[in-house]
Each structure stands twice: as structure tokens, then as C-alpha cells.
Amino acid sequence: MHGQHRDKRVRPIVKERPAVDQAPTRIHVFGPFQVLTADGRDATPKGRKAKALLALVLLSKDMIRSRMWLQDKLWSSSAPAQGAASLRQELSGLGRHLSAFGLSFLRVTRETVAIDAGLIEADFLESSGLPHRAELLEGLDVNDHEFEEWLTLERQHRWGFGDDEQASSVVARPSISAVPRGVRPTVILEPFKVIAGDARLDAFAQALHEEMLSLLSSMIGMIELRDATRQNAPTRGHVISGSVRNDGLLRISAQLTEPEQQLCLWSERYRFAPQEPFTVIDRIATKLVEALQLNLRDGEWVNIWAARHTTIEAWEAFHKGRVCESETTREGLAKALDHYRDALERDPGYLPALVATGFCHLDRIRMGWVPDLEKALDDVRATCAKVIRTDPEDFYGTALRAFLLNVQGETAAACELMRAVVEENAVSPELLGYYAALLGYDGRWEDEAAVNRKALTMTPYPPVWIETNLALALMFLGEKAAWIHANNVLRSEPTNVRAHVVLTVLAVQSNNQTLAHRYGEQVKQLQPGFKPEAWAYRPCFRDKAHYRFVVDALKQAGL
Secondary structure: OOOOOOOOOOOOOOOOOOOEOOOOEEEEOEOOOEEEOOOOOEOOOOOHHHHHHHHHHHOOOOOEEEHHHHHHHHOOOOOHHHHHHHHHHHHHHHHHHHHHOOOOOEEEOOOEEEEOHHHEEEHHHOOOOOOOOOOEOOOOOOOOHHHHHHHHHHHHOOOOOOOOOOOOOOOOOOOOOOOOOOOOOEEEEOOOEEEOOOHHHHHHHHHHHHHHHHHHHOOEOOEEEEEHHHOOOOOOOEEEEEEEEEOOOEEEEEEEEEHHHOEEEEEEEEEEOOOOHHHOHHHHHHHHHHHHHHHHOOOOHHHHHHOOOOOHHHHHHHHHHHHHHOOOOHHHHHHHHHHHHHHHHHOOOOHHHHHHHHHHHHHHHHOOOOOOHHHHHHHHHHHHHHHHHHOOOOHHHHHHHHHHHHHOOOHHHHHHHHHHHHHHOOOOHHHHHHHHHHHHHOOOHHHHHHHHHHHHOOOOOOOHHHHHHHHHHHHHHOOOHHHHHHHHHHHHOOOOHHHHHHHHHHHHHOOEHHHHHHHHHHHHHHOOOOOHHHHOOHHHOOOHHHHHHHHHHHHHOOO
């Protein structure tokens, strides 16, 4: 699937219909179903089947359903001819109802029913403002088991990914099911229990707790950290707990659990001579944090960089850099570089920090955030040379070389180099995300979307940039699912400029100039001085028309 380049042409930005320059209709699917006109009138259909019909179309991947599929969900017990007649009657009445309010977002053909995304605003497409714990389509009951089954699954997996969204065979099937996007894991650190202890063992348990808090604090931004010793009320989340005992040997047990589902995600035991307890605190604490990252966020990638031993100070500086780098902002990358330099000053041979430094320089180039392009490229080349001298087989060093080829305009070669990496190591969401990004630069948007989807299912809380890139790929493909994914990103990272760029382009594609200008203003607020040409680095794109496609759309939005 990925071995051959397929010519994908970008769809035109402006469709053959007049641009809409009016406030869109608002539709709420969380809580009771509701349709509100631009001037605030309640245009919600009275009939349950009409509400369900709109909801079924609205919550589809591209806001389009076949009439046969709708008929099966709402009239499953009727004969085919009777069901088709019932659907025609419902659509006719719904059309008259919406027309009475001047609403024209429903598109009905002989084969399909669709909703024009450019004429509506929906709560599930927004990055904030959803009612707390509101139920999807609350109270909507149409007395059809097919609809009820669909609604149950939709409520369980409303931000997940369907089984029909398959990636390349180069990627292994995930072992972790999709989970709600746009949230950070809450991690609760409980005090380690002392079993048959003495004053020295009590002091060890307290020291281990404090060291864990310190190291976990370096991940704030990726996790919500809670200290159980300071909690006044129960808190839901993942729990780190354990015990210490001394029965001739110092024994430490530790667990990472998810109490609500009664899952033990990780557990380990350690044994040490009684005379060395305080020399092993750093080692145990780092192993606990690595277990957290392995099971919740980074997947098997943790095992790659965790094998690189270093000092606790360099380790902590590296992780602070990763948190800053994940912000994908100009300031975040600058801070990340400072932390990586700190790590390398403490341990000049620490390869993960060296590779991360190279990626920061590359990201600044690709985002147009470097005043001296040639110097930045020289920095990346120098970093690549150091990585090769240190370990020419390192997976992430190879990924760095692939992206250097990409920014130098050798995108096809970059894809082949990265393909070899993921064929050998397809268990890292980050490595798959890197491969997907290069596929996108090569113009293979369907392939990029497929690999990104697979990467997102590999850990419960994957890096946000992967879903950002998925939204971008779907935008180029013209799929309305891009709206959902871009807003998922903004739920956990409201300042993500790239997600706002995607929403701006989507609004322009939908001919909704009011919405496009609104998103465009948000881009300018988040990044003063933003220029459409700086949305990405032009030489990265094998087909420069793809780069130009976004530039033109951003200009139409007033940027």
C-alpha cells in the first residue's frame, strides 16, 4: 500500500455554489437534541424519528448516510418497501419543518441524506463548552433496537475510531482499544505502605514518595498529578501505589492500577541489601515513571530510550524538554531546546536528548520559526552526524535523518528510510506518527490518515501532534471527520495553532466565511504576526500545490 506513490489531487477549496456569509445554525447533541437558528429560535423537530434521523446523519464520519442505512436504523422491523415509504414521509415533513425556519443545511438525494457542515455549528465539533458529563442524545428513544444499539456504541466510543478505518499491513493491530481523545490522564500517587517497619524504613518510604512527586512533576502538561496525602476527597484516575518491607532484604513492590475498571496495568518487585536503600531511590522512581509512560502515553517507545542509562539530573531535564516540545509552539520549542542542552551538559553522550535536539531544530524549520535557515539546517546536519557516530542503528536517529532528507526536498527517499524503521519496529506510536507525517508530505494523504489512526490506538493518551496531523490529512482528503479531530486536539491543547489552521481551512472549504474569519482571528491571537506562507515549510511538500492549497485558503479567511 505504501510502496507505490499515487497521485492524489487536492480538491478545490471553493465549491460551485455561493459562499455563505451568515451565522450558522447551532445543533446540540449532548443533552437533549436541539436545533437553534442564528437568531436564537428553537427549530428542533417535534417528532422523535426526525430528531433521530438528523442525529444519525450529523454523527456520521462525513455527515452523509445512505437512505438504506437510515431506513435500517429507524424502521428495522418494517418490510423494505414500507420502510422506504416511512423514510420518504419523514424526510418530507422534516424538509417542510426546516424550511419554515429558513434552514437549508439538509441535502437529500435519491440515494443519500447529508448535512452541509458549512451551514451549521455543532457542540461535538467544538473544543470547549460541552456540558459536564452530558449524555449523548439524552432521552431520545425511537423504540427501534437497531437505533438503540447504534446509540449505545456511539455513547461508548464517541471519540474513538471505527473498525473500518484500517491502516497499512506494515502496522500491527493494536492491543489497546480507542479511548476518548482530548484528555490527559490523572495520576494519583499514594504513599508507599510500610510493613513491619522501623524509623529508617519509614524515612525510606517518605523519601521514595517525595522523589516520585519530583519526577512526575516534570511531566505536568502531559498528566494531571495528584498527591493522595494532600487530597481531601476521592479522585478518579490511575493510581501509583506500593509497599516496602525489610525481612533481611529490602523489598519494594509497586503497581500502576486503574481502580474503576479494576485493572493492574503494571507491577514490579525490587530487592536490595539493607545497607543500600537510599542509593536506589532514584532508580526505583525512574522505573515507576517509565512504567506510567509505557502504559498510558508513549507505548513501547519508552523501552527504546529507557535503555539509555544516564544521571537522574539529565533524565529529568530530558523529560522537561519533552513536555515543552509537545506544546508545538515557538516558545515551547525554545524552552525544550534549553532543557535538552541542560541534559547534554550533564551527560554529553545521552542519545535521546541529542536526537530530541535535532527534532526541535527541524520543527522550527518546518514551522518557519528560524531567522537563519542555513544555520538551522547546519545544526540538524551536525546533530545527525553526532547521532550516527554514537549509534548508527538507533531508530530515532534514523527518523531524524529521514526528516532531514524531507526538509532538503528528498521526500520520497525520506519515506523509504522511515518505512524501513517501522517495518522493523511498529510498536511505537511516535515512530508511526513520524512515518505518517512523511507520507503526508509525499501527498499520500489516505496512507497518512490510516497510519495516524493506528498510532492513536496504541496507547490510551498518545501525543497530541499525531491527532493534529490526522486532522490535517483528513482536511486534504475533504473528509468532515477532520472537524472532530481538530477539535479533539483543542480540548487538550487550546493554543494549538496548527489545529486552528485546519479549522480555518475547513470553514473556507465549506464556504462559511463567517466561521473562517472567526478561526482566522483566533490564529492571529495565538500567533501574532502569523503569515499564511509560514503555516509550513514549502520544500517539505513533494507537490507544492498542497502547500499552496492551505496558503490560499488562509488568505481567503483574511490572514
